[in-house]
Amino acid sequence: MAGDDDNEKTEDPTEKRRHETRQKGNVAKSVDMNAAVSMLVASGALLFFGPGIAKGFALLLQHYLSGPALLELDANGVTMDLRDTLQHVAGFALPFILVMFLAALLSNLAQIGFLFTTEPLSLKWNRLNPITGFKRIFAISSLVKLGTSVGKIVVMAMVGSWFIYGNLPKLIMLSDAASDVILGAMGWTILQLAFQLALAMLAIAIIDYSYQKWKHEQDLKMSKQEIRDEMKNMDGDPHIRQKRKEAHRKLATAREVNSVKDADVVITNPTHISVALKYDPEVNIAPYVVAKGMGEIALKIRTIARENGVPIIERKPLARQLYREVKVGQAIPVELYEVFVEIMAYVYRLTGRNLPG
Numbered sequence: 001m002a003g004d005d006d007n008e009k010t011e012d013p014t015e016k017r018r019h020e021t022r023q024k025g026n027v028a029k030s031v032d033m034n035a036a037v038s039m040l041v042a043s044g045a046l047l048f049f050g051p052g053i054a055k056g057f058a059l060l061l062q063h064y065l066s067g068p069a070l071l072e073l074d075a076n077g078v079t080m081d082l083r084d085t086l087q088h089v090a091g092f093a094l095p096f097i098l099v100m101f102l103a104a105l106l107s108n109l110a111q112i113g114f115l116f117t118t119e120p121l122s123l124k125w126n127r128l129n130p131i132t133g134f135k136r137i138f139a140i141s142s143l144v145k146l147g148t149s150v151g152k153i154v155v156m157a158m159v160g161s162w163f164i165y166g167n168l169p170k171l172i173m174l175s176d177a178a179s180d181v182i183l184g185a186m187g188w189t190i191l192q193l194a195f196q197l198a199l200a201m202l203a204i205a206i207i208d209y210s211y212q213k214w215k216h217e218q219d220l221k222m223s224k225q226e227i228r229d230e231m232k233n234m235d236g237d238p239h240i241r242q243k244r245k246e247a248h249r250k251l252a253t254a255r256e257v258n259s260v261k262d263a264d265v266v267i268t269n270p271t272h273i274s275v276a277l278k279y280d281p282e283v284n285i286a287p288y289v290v291a292k293g294m295g296e297i298a299l300k301i302r303t304i305a306r307e308n309g310v311p312i313i314e315r316k317p318l319a320r321q322l323y324r325e326v327k328v329g330q331a332i333p334v335e336l337y338e339v340f341v342e343i344m345a346y347v348y349r350l351t352g353r354n355l356p357g
Contacts (some may be wrong), residue, residue, distance in 0.1 A: 003146075005331065009221040009223050009226075010221065010223070010224075011221065011222045011223065011224060011227055012221070012222075012227075013217075013221065013222050014222065014227065016230060016232060017220060017222060017230070018220065018251070019108075021146035021220060026219075027111075027112045027216070028112070028209070028212045028213040028215075028216035028217075029108075029111050029112055029209075029212060030074075030111065030205050030208045030209035030212050032152070032201065032204055032205035032208045032209075032264060033107060033111060033202075033205040033206075033208070033209050034104060034107045034204040035201060035205070036198060036201040036202040036204070037103055037104075037106075037107040037202070037205075038103055038104055038107070039101060039194065039197065039198035039201060040195070040199070040202060041100065041103035042100060042103075042194070042198075043191060043194045043195040043198050044192055045096055045099045045100070045194075045229070046096070046172035046194075047191070049092075049093075049095055049096040049099075050191070052092050053092055053093055053096060054187070055092070056088070056089070056091065056092030056093065057092075057180060060085070060088055060089070105107065111209065111339055126214075146206075146317060151200075152204055152333075155200060155204060155285075156197060156200060156201065159197055159200045160193065160197060163192070163193050163196055164193075167189055167192075167323065170185075170189075171185070171186075171189065242311070253264055257293070257297065257300050257301060257304060258304075259276070259289055259290045259291055260276045260290065260291050260301050260304040260305055260308070260310065261304055261307075261308040262278060262290070263276035263277060263278045263290050263291070263305065263310050264277060264278050264279050264287070264310070264311075264344065264347055264348075265277050265310065265311050265312075265313055265343060265344070265347045266301060266302060266305045266310055266311070266312045267313055267314075267315050267318055267319045267343075268298070268302065268312055268313070268314050268315075268319055269298070269314075269316050269319040270314040270316070271298070271321060272294055272295065272298060273292075273293075273294055273298055273319045273320060273323045274292065274293055274298035274299075274301040274302050274305075274319070275289055275291075275292040275319055275322040275323055275326075276289070276290050276291040276292065276301055276305065276310070277289060277290065277322075277332070277340075278290045279344055282353070284331045286331040286332055286334075286337060286340070287320065287331065287332050287340050287344065288329065288330060288331040288332070289326050289327065289328050289329065289330060290328065290329075291328060291331075292323050292326075292328060294323070311347050311350055313343060313346075313347075315343075318336070318339065319338075
């Protein structure tokens with residue numbers, strides 16, 4: 001029973017599992033969300049750019065219809081004509097195209113963030129297996145997708161039908177209106193319809209994205225055995241071991257440096273080495289090292305000592321000997337007792353305190 005429990009995928013995924021899955025392009029994403037956002041932005045953008053785009057295409061059509069009935073075509077003429085047409089279209093349609101591009105880009109970034117991987121483009125030969133393909137077609141997940149797609153079509157058809165039913169009388173009343181009035185009313189009606197369809201699609205997309213997010217998390221679940229195997233592999237990685245040692249070293253150094261503020265004196269080299277000492281008879285019969293370091297750590301020790309009023313004394317040979325022979329937490333060697341009696345006596349006279357014991 002314990003073995004079965006270890007193989008059940010009940011544990012939250014590790015960061016390594018999430019990273020590897022993401023690099024393979026396996027992320028929670030709703031295609032409907034991109035379509036809904038693009039359609040919604042397009043509906044809004046056409047409110048601002050629609051008149052200009054319509055006028056631009058009308059002028060372009062008028063230009064070609066007012067030209068000669070017969071044209072002599074040659075390579076240079078066609079090239080120049082095509083270039084002029086593209087420049088003209090870009091002049092009134094480029095802002096709308098840029099807005100749509102930004103909408104599609106931001107929609108993807110909002111869902112999955114920035115991700116560049118070529119893994120989904122790699123050729124997978126098992127996908128060419130017809131037996132596997134038939135299994136995918138008739139799988140339960142495929143039937144669920146089919147049912148969802150049919151449901152989306154039904155919802156969109158209901159929204160469109162309801163809108164047309166409500167606006168049909170207004171459209172019938174335009175039968176005797178001028179052509180420009182009819183075109184304007186038709187354009188505004190189509191824009192309203194597109195906006196309502198986009199809102200309905202957005203509601204569906206939010207539900208779909210929530211489901212995709214939940215399903216993605218469920219697919220990433222790991223068993224206890226998988227977590228144990230991953231930890232074993234990570235322990236065997238020399239880069240991981242080195243990073244772990246570095247993290248432990250930094251943590252230990254941070255604790256040591258913070259204890260400098262409680263030290264009685266700091267012995268320096270004077271710039272390359274710093275050793276912080278404390279004398280507490282209840283802890284040790286002799287002064288003991290609470291922190292030591294070289295380079296930047298030595299500078300940090302001296303900085304904290306100055307900020308907290310801890311005396312700093314320069315003793316080059318002594319600082320080198322302490323750094324080389326005494327570990328943090330250890331007492332000074334017996335042969336240095338006499339030297340430190342003088343140093344500690346000087347320190348306590350300097351600070352106006354009484355020598356303990």
